[in-house]
Amino acid sequence: MNGGLDTDYEPIAAALAARDADAFVHVGDRFDDDLRYLTRFSGPDRQYAFVYREDEALLTAPSLFAEQAEREFPGTVVPAGDGPRKPAAERAALLLGSESLVLVPPHLPHESAVRLERAGHELLSTTVVSETRAVKSEAEIDRLRWVQGATMEGMRRAEAVLAEATVSGESVLWAGERLTTERLRREVNAAFASEGLTDAGNTVIGAGPSCADLHFTGDAVIEPGETVLLDLSPRGPDGYYGDCSRTFVVESEGGWERRAHVAVERAQDAAFDALSSGAGTAANEVHREAAAEIGAYGFSPTGEPGFTHGIGHGVGVSLHEAPSMRSPEALEAGMVLTIEPGVYDRERGGVRIEDLVLVTEGGYEVLGEYHRSLVPRPE
Amino acid sequence: MNGGLDTDYEPIAAALAARDADAFVHVGDRFDDDLRYLTRFSGPDRQYAFVYREDEALLTAPSLFAEQAEREFPGTVVPAGDGPRKPAAERAALLLGSESLVLVPPHLPHESAVRLERAGHELLSTTVVSETRAVKSEAEIDRLRWVQGATMEGMRRAEAVLAEATVSGESVLWAGERLTTERLRREVNAAFASEGLTDAGNTVIGAGPSCADLHFTGDAVIEPGETVLLDLSPRGPDGYYGDCSRTFVVESEGGWERRAHVAVERAQDAAFDALSSGAGTAANEVHREAAAEIGAYGFSPTGEPGFTHGIGHGVGVSLHEAPSMRSPEALEAGMVLTIEPGVYDRERGGVRIEDLVLVTEGGYEVLGEYHRSLVPRPE
Numbered sequence: 001m002n003g004g005l006d007t008d009y010e011p012i013a014a015a016l017a018a019r020d021a022d023a024f025v026h027v028g029d030r031f032d033d034d035l036r037y038l039t040r041f042s043g044p045d046r047q048y049a050f051v052y053r054e055d056e057a058l059l060t061a062p063s064l065f066a067e068q069a070e071r072e073f074p075g076t077v078v079p080a081g082d083g084p085r086k087p088a089a090e091r092a093a094l095l096l097g098s099e100s101l102v103l104v105p106p107h108l109p110h111e112s113a114v115r116l117e118r119a120g121h122e123l124l125s126t127t128v129v130s131e132t133r134a135v136k137s138e139a140e141i142d143r144l145r146w147v148q149g150a151t152m153e154g155m156r157r158a159e160a161v162l163a164e165a166t167v168s169g170e171s172v173l174w175a176g177e178r179l180t181t182e183r184l185r186r187e188v189n190a191a192f193a194s195e196g197l198t199d200a201g202n203t204v205i206g207a208g209p210s211c212a213d214l215h216f217t218g219d220a221v222i223e224p225g226e227t228v229l230l231d232l233s234p235r236g237p238d239g240y241y242g243d244c245s246r247t248f249v250v251e252s253e254g255g256w257e258r259r260a261h262v263a264v265e266r267a268q269d270a271a272f273d274a275l276s277s278g279a280g281t282a283a284n285e286v287h288r289e290a291a292a293e294i295g296a297y298g299f300s301p302t303g304e305p306g307f308t309h310g311i312g313h314g315v316g317v318s319l320h321e322a323p324s325m326r327s328p329e330a331l332e333a334g335m336v337l338t339i340e341p342g343v344y345d346r347e348r349g350g351v352r353i354e355d356l357v358l359v360t361e362g363g364y365e366v367l368g369e370y371h372r373s374l375v376p377r378p379e
Numbered sequence: 380m381n382g383g384l385d386t387d388y389e390p391i392a393a394a395l396a397a398r399d400a401d402a403f404v405h406v407g408d409r410f411d412d413d414l415r416y417l418t419r420f421s422g423p424d425r426q427y428a429f430v431y432r433e434d435e436a437l438l439t440a441p442s443l444f445a446e447q448a449e450r451e452f453p454g455t456v457v458p459a460g461d462g463p464r465k466p467a468a469e470r471a472a473l474l475l476g477s478e479s480l481v482l483v484p485p486h487l488p489h490e491s492a493v494r495l496e497r498a499g500h501e502l503l504s505t506t507v508v509s510e511t512r513a514v515k516s517e518a519e520i521d522r523l524r525w526v527q528g529a530t531m532e533g534m535r536r537a538e539a540v541l542a543e544a545t546v547s548g549e550s551v552l553w554a555g556e557r558l559t560t561e562r563l564r565r566e567v568n569a570a571f572a573s574e575g576l577t578d579a580g581n582t583v584i585g586a587g588p589s590c591a592d593l594h595f596t597g598d599a600v601i602e603p604g605e606t607v608l609l610d611l612s613p614r615g616p617d618g619y620y621g622d623c624s625r626t627f628v629v630e631s632e633g634g635w636e637r638r639a640h641v642a643v644e645r646a647q648d649a650a651f652d653a654l655s656s657g658a659g660t661a662a663n664e665v666h667r668e669a670a671a672e673i674g675a676y677g678f679s680p681t682g683e684p685g686f687t688h689g690i691g692h693g694v695g696v697s698l699h700e701a702p703s704m705r706s707p708e709a710l711e712a713g714m715v716l717t718i719e720p721g722v723y724d725r726e727r728g729g730v731r732i733e734d735l736v737l738v739t740e741g742g743y744e745v746l747g748e749y750h751r752s753l754v755p756r757p758e
Contacts, residue, residue, distance in 0.1 A: 046699060109486040
């Protein structure tokens with residue numbers, strides 16, 4: 001067991017009861033986040049199955065991975081047994097009664113669905129897992145708090161490099177060379193590794209025009225006076241993601257980027273204000289308030305030059321998960337969201353500021369604190 | 380386009396012709412390795428679709444990711460258009476003629492299959508993508524060579540730490556503290572980040588008994604005289620994995636671990652010998668020769684204490700992919716395999732040595748060179 005990081009299977013039991021179904025089954029590999037949530041198993045890149053039936057959670061351990069499954073899965077590990085390897089869906093089918101009614105997530109592999117159906121079971125699609133994942137337990141919030149803190153260590157490293165960098169003519173120099181987004185990314189990712197983060201994943205760093213390309217992971221020379229946008233979203237060893245963005249300029253001359261940065265700060269504050277009564281706030285209201293503030297500063301609230309994306313998304317064992325912030329539905333206590341307004345202009349650059357917040361009964365809590373300064377000045 | 384890293388769609392065209400089918404479709408997200416191979420798109424964690432029809436490769440760009448798709452995908456990017464988001468399978472269906480016969484991989488999401496069928500298309504399962512992936516192009520081999528070189532920089536860092544470590548009584552000390560597998564992992568992962576590797580993923584490091592747990596990623600104190608097994612498999616920015624294992628002992632007193640290390644070295648040599656005529660060698664012959672050598676040294680060739688797993692696996696955009704080394708089928712030129720014999724005894728520890736080899740017409744080539752020494756002694 002992963003130090004108290006188990007999973008509440010009650011919503012699955014309730015979904016089974018509500019639809020008069022016998023079992024829940026999912027099949028996938030270590031890259032399937034529903035399966036990661038259900039099992040806490042960091043398993044291999046080949047398929048295994050999770051089965052929930054008669055109030056019992058079962059995992060078909062892939063051969064050579066039984067010990068790891070025992071260590072990580074809070075339920076009962078079903079060993080592979082001897083003989084040739086069976087497909088995971090066949091092993092799952094053996095754990096069901098005959099002709100069961102089975103709930104499955106929409107992204108169950110098609111071949112697994114066919115195998116379950118051929119074994120005589122009837123399948124019904126359910127979104128109970130993604131819905132359940134949207135509201136975090138205390139143990140999950142602890143993990144998110146930890147990974148967000150470690151994410152900020154990467155930001156601190158980047159800001160320190162940018163503060164140390166010097167300008168010579170048209171060049172930004174650091175450690176004797178022209179500084180590039182790739183050089184900066186390696187420093188950030190090394191800081192992540194030192195903190196114990198396992199997947200640096202997409203460390204997005206844009207410089208000037210490439211900031212408007214929202215997920216730039218290429219190599220670009222950093223020039224004096226242009227925006228350097230860092231969007232850091234590494235994954236911790238338990239599978240939870242951090243997500244934090246800041247924008248800096250080496251030798252800002254003010255002007256566009258300063259105006260954009262103020263607009264984005266105010267937009268983030270407006271989003272926080274919209275969240276101040278916490279649970280019950282309509283998700284899209286948070287977006288609307290932030291977009292209006294961006295509009296008030298003379299940028300477009302719906303496109304370029306201005307705010308080209310949504311205010312945020314849920315974060316958990318997926319980087320992007322429920323709730324949707326485009327939805328009019330009420331946010332619930334325990335949801336963890338990014339609040340990330342931005343302003344982009346592909347001629348000039350882009351500014352984004354992003355923090356992670358926990359929705360509470362009466363308000364919200366920002367997970368981790370990191371100052372918002374356009375000028376790199378490590379504290 | 381990713382610097383010449385395109386994908387040969389000829390095998391898909393041939394599969395369509397052979398089965399008189401109209402199109403190939405796959406739907407998935409950035410964690411689907413078939414899709415990564417087909418598109419080279421490092422896209423988001425929500426679904427997008429690849430369609431191949433009439434000799435044309437198409438990618439439905441997720442909204443906000445069109446620029447990244449244009450940069451990475453060698454075919455034609457189909458923009459999302461305005462209006463509410465459509466499921467990727469629906470967008471794919473619109474790119475097909477009416478009532479097409481469509482080839483799909485077995486792990487197509489079940490919901491996507493249902494959507495395609497509801498749109499009037501008939502689906503047939505194909506394994507053409509995983510089969511094609513087993514044989515690498517020159518551009519892919521370049522990527523694998525690069526990532527394996529970077530992987531060895533992580534090993535060099537680990538070996539340097541172990542060589543610097545000192546023994547005091549029953550403790551191994553480094554940088555003023557007792558050395559643990561987690562501390563060593565952070566050093567390795569930081570070295571990976573500095574090399575430009577993006578996903579450290581599972582950096583497996585066992586110490587003593589935890590070496591027998593083949594994928595140990597937990598924290599264990601490293602004791603003098605016990606085996607420290609490192610299995611390093613990071614991913615490069617183009618999606619290709621490296622894979623290298625070595626085993627060291629701080630202050631070995633000889634005995635079990637030295638005998639095991641010699642057996643494993645000889646087993647790896649026997650596997651290399653079995654590969655010396657290159658393409659045409661039966662995959663399972665390579666395993667058999669290595670296992671026999673381990674048996675000749677007095678360890679079990681099929682279990683504990685001895686060789687508890689297979690000789691290796693294919694490596695590419697998945698860490699584990701075709702070919703299977705349990706199969707009697709002939710290896711082909713361009714396949715890239717791990718050769719990783721090991722000996723384990725859960726009372727004493729474990730030894731594994733692993734390199735990546737390219738099968739050629741007349742032999743094989745080891746990708747990257749790293750010495751095999753039980754005693755840490757950086758070169």
